[in-house]
Amino acid sequence: MIVRRASHRLLPFIGLALFALAGCEENLAGGAACPNLCPGQHLEVHDTILVAGEVIDTSAIVNGLPPLGTETQLLVARYGDAAGDSIVSGAVMRYDSLQRNFPRADTTKPFVPVVSVSSASLQFSSTPDTTMIRDSLRFEVIDVDANVPDLDTATIHQLFITRPALGTLNVKKDSVSTLHTLPIDTAFVRQHVTTNTRIRLGLRVYSYGHDTTGNVQVGIIPITSTNSLTGTQTGPSLQYMGHAAAPATDSLTFTNYSVSKSSGGPEFRYLANYQLVLKGSPPPPAGVLPVGGLPSSRVYLRFNLPSELIDSSTTIVRATLLLHQLGDQTFTDVDSASLTPRVVVASPAVTDISKAVLLLADPTTVPLPSVRMNPSETRTDSLVLVSKSSSIVTLWRAEGPLIMQRAIVLQSSLEGRDARRFLLYSDAAADTALRPHLHLTYIPRSGFGLP
């Protein structure tokens, strides 16, 4: 009984102990009495819209992207308009080393050379856009070899136009597949194999309808890749059936790939296949910056934000680039495309803008959001440079002006894959309302602390 009475007496103390334990976890959030009881500290939020001319000191268009030989897809296309062929591009396949001997089992014996070719073809994979084809398309392959330096594409351009086709392939719209085998003149191939000279082939395409020509675009995978397990190679290949002189029954299908395995740098040195624009997009109207098109262009914008905003303790919580788009009526495709701001990581020492537009941060590193829109629409677009997920200003501040250019590049998701382009009014637009603007919201350091 005594124990029972004592336990009753302890109940208030146990309750107090529990109450005290409940007080161990703080809950400080208040604010019901603000602003009356919240004097002294002021968080100032400033909001301003600046004309781009005040904050962008350089804007430039860089054409011909991606650089020759670094394309991830070779666009072979022909877009027709009322005036005829408006935009035309082809591809160049380069086979600088041809197999001209039979493989030998006994290395002590001399090579057995190929002396004749009974069939030859160009085989390639593609991603055709069948929506554009009217009834059928025709591939043509041309000899575009010339004794000129690699970067002398003007000569190659001329050969594309003047030389006759070595072979053609007609495909009906409903029969278009992803793998194409285009027969080539065997005499042409035999001559090069037996004389041990290189072959460079141009590929062009036409689209036909029942009344007139139409549009066509085919993306060809340019890079030879090798399966690491099986050793088999894929990519545009030059194949031919070679025969030995004796015994006459010896024959073998030889498959030649381009030596290029890599999309290299801007310098054309990897013996890569490449895309050649035969007739490019028309020039944009005055005061307009094109992004995309054929050859594709990027727009380089270098910012000159006031140092009191970017190099001080001020925090920019929003930076939105407002761009006005002029609808490009060249194409009426209803599909939208992405306009992506990319961060330039080139240092100020890189003064060649055509090189700076290639030195870009990986989109996952500074994921500035893209804007999806239709290039044929006239509208206003907002490119977010500072947001909850990423801030280019934070990066610029961290790296400093001596390490990194404070610039972005506008890139189209259609770059190198489609002739459509975004037309954006520049700072030279006649109507100031159409010029780019930068919407900034920033909060100066409050200096809070002491009441």
Next chain:
Amino acid sequence: MRTLTTSLILCATFVTSAAAQGTLSGQGFGYPAGGLSTHAEGLGGSIAENDPLSPVNPADLTAWGRPGLYFQYDPEFRSLQSNGSTDHTLTARFPIISGALNIGPRLTFGLSSTTFLDRTWETSITGYAHFQGGDSSLYNERFSTDGAINDLRGALSFSLLPSLSIGVAGHVLTGQNRLAISRQFSDTNFAIFTESSTLSYSGHSVSGGISWRPLSALSLGVSGDAGGTLHSYRNDTTLTSARVPKRVGFGGIFGGISGLLLSANAEWNGWSAMNGLAESEVKAVDGWDWGVGAEVRAPALFGQEIPVRLGYRHRILPFEANEEEVRETDYSVGFGIPISRGRSRVDVSVLRANRNSALPDVQEHAWIMSFGFLIRP
């Protein structure tokens, strides 16, 4: 550039303000949470000048009797009503840790750390921001501060006579306020704004006191703090300087009635000396702090007498709220549980604090639990 600057100035039209504190008691450099033991809090602070556990009068150190340690835990459950809405907060405080050591038969040395001004709070404000482009966004803004200015005291007490002792103490005021502010917009096209800051404080003062028992049933005490200098720093930069508030207090305990102890105390605090420490218009005001209390012997528990305490206290808090004085009235009840034949003790007090000012529609109330643990081997 001039055009740009002009543009910036012209366009900086939208400025919102929001701020801190958000309570009546947390204004300025904070709430004076320390200085009274749990025992004294249960009696409305009325024994502050005669209580060895309250680091107020250094002369009382003699009453420790033997070496010991004391610490205290004071969670505060606060509610603030304003503009039709109510905030409920919980602040955990450890306002006192102290110890004493006898150096010879008549000299006692004591060390203590008390919370001088507790600046721990957080406010959360939600609103709409409207921008030049015609858009708007919901936002949430949070201010928070954590930390306090603490009073580290080293004191000596000397018994001149069995009924009379004097004491002197040196005080070092030190501590930090860790502040943070953030603004988050609901629109994901805005980055999150955050800013943090740490303030440090350093200061010193001296105090002295007398404790006198003219009669066996009457104890009197008087003490004062001479003030000193107090500086605020950010990193190694001195921001502001001011004087440590002066203080003078007196009180007494009367035990002439069997089973009942009556006590009263009053002290004046010169808080306005701190005005130079603030950067804004925050104003500290001088004020009186007084209290009365009674302790009665309750029925024994486990063979020990349990003293039950009642108290009342009224004081003016140091910092004005919106240019209005803030007053606090406390009603307290408490008890003590002797342990180890009286050598050690656990004190428990519950305070109901009502804080008010001339501001309309603002009411602040708090329940403060206080647990004091005295350990004397």
